[in-house]
Amino acid sequence: MPYPYKKMDEDDFTYIKKITAKERVFTGAGILTEYYHDEMPCYGIYPPELYVEVINKEEISAVMAYAYKMNIPVVCRGAGTGLAGGANCKYGGIMLSVMRMNQIFPVDHKNQTITCEPGALLVDVQAAAAKEGLFYPPDPGEKTASIGGNVITNAGGMKAVRYGLTRDFVRCMEAVMPDGSILNFSSNVVKNTTGYDIKDLVIGSEGTLCVLTQVTLKLLPAPKYTCTLVMPFRSLEECADMVPKVLELPFIPTAIEFLERELINIVEQSLHKFLPVHAGDAVLIVMYDASSQQELNSAVDAAAEAALANGAIDCCIADTPERAASVWSVRGSILEGMKADSIDQEECDVVVPRSRIAQYVKAAKRIALNHGIRVEPCGHCGDGNIHTEMLRGPEMADEEWETATRQCLTELYALSKELGGQLSGEHGIGNGRIEYLETFAGDRMITLYKAIKLAFDDKLILNPGKIIEFNK
Numbered sequence: 392m393p394y395p396y397k398k399m400d401e402d403d404f405t406y407i408k409k410i411t412a413k414e415r416v417f418t419g420a421g422i423l424t425e426y427y428h429d430e431m432p433c434y435g436i437y438p439p440e441l442y443v444e445v446i447n448k449e450e451i452s453a454v455m456a457y458a459y460k461m462n463i464p465v466v467c468r469g470a471g472t473g474l475a476g477g478a479n480c481k482y483g484g485i486m487l488s489v490m491r492m493n494q495i496f497p498v499d500h501k502n503q504t505i506t507c508e509p510g511a512l513l514v515d516v517q518a519a520a521a522k523e524g525l526f527y528p529p530d531p532g533e534k535t536a537s538i539g540g541n542v543i544t545n546a547g548g549m550k551a552v553r554y555g556l557t558r559d560f561v562r563c564m565e566a567v568m569p570d571g572s573i574l575n576f577s578s579n580v581v582k583n584t585t586g587y588d589i590k591d592l593v594i595g596s597e598g599t600l601c602v603l604t605q606v607t608l609k610l611l612p613a614p615k616y617t618c619t620l621v622m623p624f625r626s627l628e629e630c631a632d633m634v635p636k637v638l639e640l641p642f643i644p645t646a647i648e649f650l651e652r653e654l655i656n657i658v659e660q661s662l663h664k665f666l667p668v669h670a671g672d673a674v675l676i677v678m679y680d681a682s683s684q685q686e687l688n689s690a691v692d693a694a695a696e697a698a699l700a701n702g703a704i705d706c707c708i709a710d711t712p713e714r715a716a717s718v719w720s721v722r723g724s725i726l727e728g729m730k731a732d733s734i735d736q737e738e739c740d741v742v743v744p745r746s747r748i749a750q751y752v753k754a755a756k757r758i759a760l761n762h763g764i765r766v767e768p769c770g771h772c773g774d775g776n777i778h779t780e781m782l783r784g785p786e787m788a789d790e791e792w793e794t795a796t797r798q799c800l801t802e803l804y805a806l807s808k809e810l811g812g813q814l815s816g817e818h819g820i821g822n823g824r825i826e827y828l829e830t831f832a833g834d835r836m837i838t839l840y841k842a843i844k845l846a847f848d849d850k851l852i853l854n855p856g857k858i859i860e861f862n863k
């Protein structure tokens with residue numbers, strides 16, 4: 392294998408400046424430390440040797456061709472909001488930011504699609520679709536992530552229960568390969584059985600296979616009516632038990648999330664964002680979209696009735712945009728609140744079959760308690776993706792925290808596997824979960840992953856040491 396990589400020198404810096412522009416290239420102390428890591432610095436802080444902001448696919452192609460020739464690692468960076476330790480230069484080399492490539496092209500009404508460059512922000516893509524009366528449904532919590540980052544991590548988010556993941560909205564894409572060649576994966580067609588489905592392999596590949604330079608996304612007609620319900624329960628377990636009951640109703644919810652009171656208190660106290668419901672140790676938040684008021688009313692009535700029949704203390708209907716926004720604002724601030732309330736965090740992003748959610752939540756709390764860790768399961772319970780957040784208090788020494796979280800994670804992943812779940816539902820593997828993936832996936836699967844990586848990137852220069860590690 393081609394490790395170790397070439398250490399970059401002045402000749403390399405000069406060449407990259409020549410094929411891009413010197414005012415967009417930074418080296419040494421000129422590189423901001425925020426580019427050393429993503430939103431989870433605990434998964435690795437690594438300074439790039441060179442940071443470049445590219446403006447088109449031709450520049451990316453030239454940078455990749457040079458890196459390929461010289462054996463220099465390259466990490467593509469979007470907005471850096473990832474939660475897996477993916478956008479960091481674990482082996483040094485070049486960090487290539489695509490954030491200047493943020494063009495959103497006019498909506499194609501005949502195909503009901505929108506095409507954008509990778510650095511366009513999710514929030515801007517959603518707004519561009521909405522302006523044309525259309526709807527881009529994927530709704531991960533972080534709206535300032537890049538659309539390229541969303542595609543390449545197959546971001547999920549709140550509305551996956553009804554609409555699916557980012558993957559379900561990608562029609563086709565253009566990408567630069569590690570050797571600098573430019574390829575298109577599929578085209579703006581609804582179906583395609585032409586050869587292997589490389590597009591679907593690239594989605595979720597966490598920047599280890601190619602650099603995404605353009606993507607075309609499917610849009611839907613915008614739902615006209617929407618309503619959010621907040622159901623307080625006496626415990627998180629009761630909340631979890633309610634999830635399958637909501638799913639059994641003859642209306643597909645758009646989102647189902649749960650939050651424990653302790654987490655709500657953290658957000659209220661540290662960020663001054665308030666949930667309009669004060670009762671209960673845990674709340675279930677359920678959202679419905681509909682194309683008519685009558686359809687919406689039927690869904691809301693059925694869910695409220697089911698909640699009250701199954702132990703909910705109340706069912707608050709946030710039927711104005713302001714009230715709904717305040718509910719979703721508390722939900723969207725969980726990560727920020729937890730960061731404000733603890734000195735360190737570790738996250739487990741398992742996904743379990745929806746029939747096993749309550750079982751997972753109960754066992755996860757027991758596991759965390761056994762290891763003396765404060766744990767807050769929350770999140771996208773409607774699709775079984777339970778973010779099991781571990782928070783470190785000031786009293787925990789470094790070693791104690793590291794040992795406890797490692798043991799806790801090992802048991803949580805084993806629990807997820809036993810329940811028929813997966814190790815990560817949406818945040819991916821990156822650098823942070825790599826050691827656990829090996830055990831979870833098993834030797835034969837890791838061999839397959841390695842073969843796929845080598846088929847794209849025979850010199851292992853693109854985001855090395857993420858998802859799989861060859862350097863052992």
Ligand SMILES: Cc1cc2nc3c(=O)[nH]c(=O)nc-3n(C[C@H](O)[C@H](O)[C@H](O)COP(=O)(O)OP(=O)(O)OC[C@H]3O[C@@H](n4cnc5c(N)ncnc54)[C@H](O)[C@@H]3O)c2cc1C
Pocket residue numbers: 429430466467468469470471472473474476477478479489509530531532533535536537538539540541542543544545546547548549597598599601602603604723726727817818854857
């Ligand atoms: C508050 C908060 C809430 C979040 N909520 C959700 C959620 O609900 N659901 C969810 O799925 N995620 C969520 N995330 C995680 C994060 O927003 C997503 O993973 C997002 O898709 C990352 O996009 P980014 O532009 O920030 O990518 P980065 O963090 O910059 O990069 C992520 C990975 O993608 C690679 N990459 C980025 N752009 C490209 C490209 N153009 N070509 C090739 N590789 C590329 C990088 O190398 C890296 O491995 C949340 C994060 C935060 C901070």
